[in-house]
Amino acid sequence: MTPVQYGAACQAVVDTFNAREPAQKDHNYWNDPVIDPVRAEIKDHYIAEQNRRCCYCNREYPTNNKAVWDGEHIIAKSLAPRFMFEPRNLAASCKDCNIAKGEDEIRVDPNRKSFPDQSQHYIIVHPHFDDYDDHIRWYGDAVKPLSPKGGELVGMCKLWRFGVAKAGVEVAPPNPLVDGLIGVMMDPQADPLTKAVAIEGYKEYVRARAQKPAD
Incomplete structure (x- = not known):
């Protein structure tokens, strides 16, 4: 999946946040009105990039209406605010998957300081670093995990809910x-x-x- 590339105005907002001292990087900043254009740009990119399919359940939601979608932080922003605007930590998810996943930890090593940029750094299927079909298979509404990472994703996002x-x-x-x-x-x-x-x-x-x- 191709990560979002911020436009100049949004990049300036992101750069300002990233320049803060670690203690000043508050995940609640995501809800600040100044971030509205950044959130919109993120959603627009990933909705299109994912062909209007949720990054976790892979179900199609045939609308570009951003109210239907959540801008998903794969590593929860509350757990690692420093990665809040990292393009490879972002995707578009359906609201049910987002709520089910919640603030669960998905890193193999939560103490790692730099961004985990490889598949083996995650316990679930990662939208940027994994091929979904290698880990999850759907038989209509019945889901079957094909790997331990697939099993973790099924349980975390309650993908059995469709069946x-x-x-x-x-x-x-x-x-x-x-x-x-x-x-x-x-x-x-x-x-x-x-x-x-x-x-x-x-x-x-x-x-x-x-x-x-x-x-």
């Missing part, structure tokens, strides 16, 4: 058998065929309950 939603998990199961089906659907390590069978089984359960006369 669970497809199965209608919002209907509360009243028995252990259905609990077991949901457990398979939520297990990022489950075999894709087993997961698909569980999804179909749960669909049948939901349909049966929908057809059952009310008590």
Whole structure:
């Protein structure tokens, strides 16, 4: 993925922040109105660069409306404010993935001072340094991690949520058998065929309950 290249005005804002002493680099500066043009430039670049697909779930969100997208700090800005405007630490994510990931630590060595600029420096699939398809595979709405990094990303961003939603998990199961089906659907390590069978089984359960006369 090609990192964002700031325009002259935005670069000046970024340079001013980067010139601050470490103790003065506050991650809350991201919400300062002076950063609005920088945030817009970041979102516009990565939405286009990622073909309107979230950097974590790889789902397409067919809109350029910046309100739909989050400017994602791969290393959370609260954990390392010094990397807040580093282009290779930025991407566009859907809001659900951003919320699920939260402020989780994704560096192998959080004490490293310089920017981690290689794949092996991260415990999850990195949008700039990894090939997504080497680590994550989708079977419709069922996800299968292909590597430890893929497994970490599935768990951290709750990528199993698509399969669970497809199965209608919002209907509360009243028995252990259905609990077991949901457990398979939520297990990022489950075999894709087993997961698909569980999804179909749960669909049948939901349909049966929908057809059952009310008590």
